Amino acid sequence: MVNQFGKPILSPMKINRFLSFLLVIIVSLIAFSFKSIDPNVLLVNNISEFNKAVKNANPGDVITLANGIWKDAELVFEGKGTVENPIKLTVEEKGKVTLEGASNLQLAGEHLIVEGLVFKNGYTPTNAVISFRKNREEMANNTRLTECVIDNFNNPERQVQDYWITIYGKNNRIDHNHIVGKKNLGVTMIVGLDTKESLANNHKIDHNYFGPRPTFGNNGGETLRIGTSHHALENSNTLVESNYFDRTNGEHEIISNKSCQNTFKYNTFFECTGTLTMRHGNETLVDGNVFIGNGKPSTGGVRIINETQTVINNYHIGLTGYRFRGAFVMMNGVPNSPPNRYVPVIDSKANNNTFIDCDHILFGAGNDSERSQAPRTSQFANNIIYNTKKKDIFSIDADISGITFKNNLLDKNGETSIKEGFKNEDITLVKNEQGFLIPTSKKIKNKIAISPKVATKDNTGISWYSKADKTIALSSGKTIKVKAGINTLYNIVKESKPGDIIELETGGIYLLTKAVQINHPLTFKTSGAEKATILFERMMAFEIQNGGSLALENVTFDGTKSPDYAGNSVISTSKNSMLDNYKLFIDNCEFKDMVVNHSFDVLRVSKGTFADTISIQNSTFKNISGHIAALDKETDDIGAYNVEYLIMKNNTVTDLQGAALRLYRGGKDESTFGPFLEVDHNVFNNVGFGKKNKYGVAMSLYGVQVNDIQNNNFTNTKGLNMHLVVGEPIVNVVNNNYYKSGKIEVTGDQKYNVKNLYNTEPIFKEGTFELSDDSSLKGKATDLKDIGTISKN
């Protein structure tokens, strides 16, 4: 302050100001001595300080968790804030406060804000990590959960259930959270309607980043569920807007809508192997969402069940899923359906939607003796279907007379058996500013637009928490050479890094007196032409543990040094539950002389373990007392199984006492897709005759969803059993030679395709067990090659 001449003036007012300034300094210093700059901001360092702060919290207060790891922190944040002065729970520095171990958060009261909490390295001992209630009676309303993270905060038991976020009460907002890596049983986020205080809740769930959730292999892998069948006819009035669903592949229902009057807008579904499913409840609005499949298997769009559903302005591209995970599915219902089954579709519409290079749209899906009611008074209008790969993507599974088809455009090559409501037009795709391919034609009056509000990886979640993918692929690391000898393999693995390739000496002999534990992706291969041989003195050579994946190339396994006990295996999974799905690739390997005792398997898996892929190719199996793979450990009949994709191709299997394969998926749950099985171009010779081969067959397939068994040569081998159950399993047993072998038995009430069974005596080359060139079976495979194994070239 200077006067007009530039000199400082000390007026009374200025003195007052100075005193005020001084007071502020003093107060600040006092406050600082309480580790707080603002009297209402309280930094707490431990649970008891937190609890005290919560107890004393007044509107406007901010409780701040001090930087560091909060271990075993079960926080109850309750209080009554006001609209103007909410009570806030936040962190000293974002990203520097983590809740670990047995931690969770319960919210109760009014006008609360929670911001910046990160849950990782642990799991909740209760049924929710973050719950919008303390108990059934005390819940949170008008509360905001923002910029929080739950990252791989999983119960180590795959089949032990919990939720990550349970939303109760009313008028809550859940926004800009980062939710990634749920791998145990249970929906990631639910809106609960089990008390009347939670009905017509007007919650808003927006701008959250739902990061990858891997295939769970059972029911209970949904990412968001609103309501349950018990409360399906209640209004929830929840708005789900601008959320990004990034490969949330837990199960078939990415979102399971189970209540009335919910809205789903501007959400993006990126490579999700499932659908936004209107499972129960009516009057849903699905508007302006984007589904990006990128041609990945089983990616889907929207599935309509129930009444008065509106599906408009959605954009779908590259979705390959079929049946319940089609790009668009309108289901058949159950007449007078009980609440937990399928209410028929009535008064619903799917209009103004865009489908680009999608493989399947279905009407009347699920039609069976129970779901016999076709959709009524419904509409499919003004949709655009553009396809370069497939002409007709429509499946008409039931009577469609109850659906009005109107003003839909197909590209110029598009076809459909639906009689009216479709026109062919010359459509071109033009990339818009957002990067979306937009069907464009003079006939399209209103230009297709994607809302600027649509979720992207950038505008969702949190800027301070990385969305980068941490997956490390097999064979992506460095190559490590390992000398032949005792336990050299065991020792090298201890030093290996994820993705490494362990290279064995050509013709080298490797003895293992300890089992090699595979904790990350590792490849083992012989460098030269002559396969290295691995012998092992423990009940297994390799044990795949949580986080591990395994590739074996050009290696021989010899069972002659294995212990004289029943139950050995070359590879076994962890006996404990594994949260991470694993991969197993076996290529050009040999497995031999595994008869020291009974039940010596090649692969032995445990309950609670799940393989994304098991691929066994170009390998030989000879003189083995157990099975190649018994993937039948999930016997609880709740829909669980042990493998998603199983590929067995171009192998020669001789003198195997057990079964080549056992796959089991029990129960009638329809939430999942697998197992998918491909058995192609193999030779099976003298398989399944051991006394301990329980089911007395060479292959036992129960509940498998896709059974492709083609071009194989079965000789002097026990039969195949296939039990078809759940959904509409696909069976193709085609072009196999089947000589002096047991029955092929298919049970269950589904259709199946078994054809071209030849019955020719094969000639085996000495020693190699490959079909002789003299074979009369040439030219009969689906690919016009020989039946049985084929040359790798």
Place this chain on the structure above:
Amino acid sequence: MVNQFGKPILSPMKINRFLSFLLVIIVSLIAFSFKSIDPNVLLVNNISEFNKAVKNANPGDVITLANGIWKDAELVFEGKGTVENPIKLTVEEKGKVTLEGASNLQLAGEHLIVEGLVFKNGYTPTNAVISFRKNREEMANNTRLTECVIDNFNNPERQVQDYWITIYGKNNRIDHNHIVGKKNLGVTMIVGLDTKESLANNHKIDHNYFGPRPTFGNNGGETLRIGTSHHALENSNTLVESNYFDRTNGEHEIISNKSCQNTFKYNTFFECTGTLTMRHGNETLVDGNVFIGNGKPSTGGVRIINETQTVINNYHIGLTGYRFRGAFVMMNGVPNSPPNRYVPVIDSKANNNTFIDCDHILFGAGNDSERSQAPRTSQFANNIIYNTKKKDIFSIDADISGITFKNNLLDKNGETSIKEGFKNEDITLVKNEQGFLIPTSKKIKNKIAISPKVATKDNTGISWYSKADKTIALSSGKTIKVKAGINTLYNIVKESKPGDIIELETGGIYLLTKAVQINHPLTFKTSGAEKATILFERMMAFEIQNGGSLALENVTFDGTKSPDYAGNSVISTSKNSMLDNYKLFIDNCEFKDMVVNHSFDVLRVSKGTFADTISIQNSTFKNISGHIAALDKETDDIGAYNVEYLIMKNNTVTDLQGAALRLYRGGKDESTFGPFLEVDHNVFNNVGFGKKNKYGVAMSLYGVQVNDIQNNNFTNTKGLNMHLVVGEPIVNVVNNNYYKSGKIEVTGDQKYNVKNLYNTEPIFKEGTFELSDDSSLKGKATDLKDIGTISKN
């Protein structure tokens, strides 16, 4: 040294001596500066010092492990000592050196001594804790293992196999070791004969203390095995003398002799539930051993198979075992038996043995279509059989004309159907100085004597390592009162000690939002008349973990707050393998309203868990969607099962959708005894009709060894399936009322006893589900009480 007058003389010789003495002092001091008193004694502090010491070791050297915990220590002790100067591996102070974590010891060379090592708190990653070889070619001869301890050094996976001590080479002595608590798969100690360098080995195994080994519930629980079926006809020439076997109950074969010319002398078998079995091989001598049963179930003596076996001077008292675990068993064999089956008994004798209060002696045991060859040219002579409880303890299961019976004495009430070779005498029991009851009579010419060399708890094992029993019984601790409320039970359990009794408030309501983990024996009971109620929000209320046992008394469990997922249970075992067998007692409890989703079980167990006893008594079960107990998780068909004794008595089961019981023991292994099942005085009303009840029966019993199902009232209930396999299962389905219920189906080729099936409509008292007093079923139970539930008084 004094002269004749008593004065000291200092001669040149004395001066020399003095100088020598000085030299010794100086050398000792120098040695001491190297931390060693003797130049040949080397104290090593870590593995690399140990390895260096071993590398440089000369005859006479002593390598001493420094006090402390040696973690992850895989020791290879090899070297060439001499008879006069062996190389010794010992410890700084006995009991103060422990090998923990991934530790083991391999021996190779000549004239080694190992002394004082303690293995605990860990397990070997290889297939042996202590091995008398480094590899197949390099083994230890003339080596002594003494005063070593292996204490609960178990692989955490029950079904992962290892041995504790593997003996190879020749002329080794294994003495005064303390071996206790093996709980995973695999024989405790073996003598291996798999190379010719290990044949005719003259090993001596003496004065070892083999402490308790609990029932394993599968093959592979032997305590000592000498040879294998592959080498059964080789001479082992091993002497097993004066060892104490203290409740080594792993399986049916406490000792499995599988080679020729072995001797078993002066060993004591204390309450062992199995036999010294001459499984393979000939010319065994079993002489002067003591078998003490104390009336414990399944305790046995000696079992003869094969040729030229001599069983003499053994003393047996209080052995109750039957069939293969009788006090004495001479088996039937297989004509031209393959090596791994049963070679017929020829030229064998059992003479001069004493049996006091034993329940079973069998000739021709195991007679079946395969084992059809009765013993030949054998003898049973000069034995004394004294019994106060039972008149005739002989079972004649086959032709006994090939056995000469001679000069055997029975007490005056004793009987036998064997025509000759037995006389009754007035025998009295007189306690001798050692405390043994000795049959005494004028007719017994040579007084029965127990060798002073016989093993006792005192003269075996190690003085510095306690043999005290650490087991803590249920309800042996203090009583803790717990207030009703949310998680009060969870919190109290965290503070509880093994054996404690948690007392609930009469009529109290207890809600669990976390599963209670039972890590030690705990009892929960309501103090007053009105049962407390426990509700639970997790998939289980109680989880029994390794080391836990549970008793529930007078408590109600209500399933209405449990999660809406398939697969809940009131009690579950750990999902991971449990080494410790557990006990579960449920008495006077109520289980109700467990229908929130399908497959809600009362008890849900996991593979790799084993219960000694599950007892469910005086309880009611009402409105439940799953099973009471599905004990069928061991599906590998290698003889494993989930429970030894299952008792279900005086319960009322109503509206149970699943099965009351599923028990499964697969495979044909004969190494174990169980399961034993008793189902007595229960009411089953509307049981088993759920769609998810896989086998469609109220009880599914597969491979169960004893099936006692008596005095029950089955009404409007699904059937019973019983598959009889393995051994000679006992079936008594007697005095049951069976009204409007499914079939009782018994399969398998064994005999069974199903009789007195009544078919009367029962009258249920309102609400209580007990039979009305008016019931016409009175007086028909085996105990002359009512059929169905009975009053607890």
